[in-house]
Amino acid sequence: MRDENETPESSRERMRQEELKRNPAGNLNDSFQRAQTGGLADLVGGLGWKGSGILILVLIIVGILAAIFLN
Structure with a gap:
């Protein structure tokens, strides 16, 4: 019952x-390392799609601009 209205984040x-x-x-x-550096899943989960x-x-x-200016 609780899972029907629950968002993926919650x-x-x-x-x-x-x-x-x-x-x-x-x-x-x-956990200690992730708390210091953060995690990709936490970043993406917080940002949304x-x-x-x-x-x-x-x-x-940024990658394309870097490739252009560094050549």
Whole structure:
């Protein structure tokens, strides 16, 4: 019942919280590293599909400009 109206973002967060309750120290080093550097899944999840598309376009344009000016 709860899953019908749940967004993908809230579903991921709920599953993450359940995993932390079951295994609080299992991925301690990985969690520490991710907290310092951030994760791609967190970035894309926070931006949504429009923001992710814009980010990809910006990266492609920056790559093309870099290739043009560095040649």
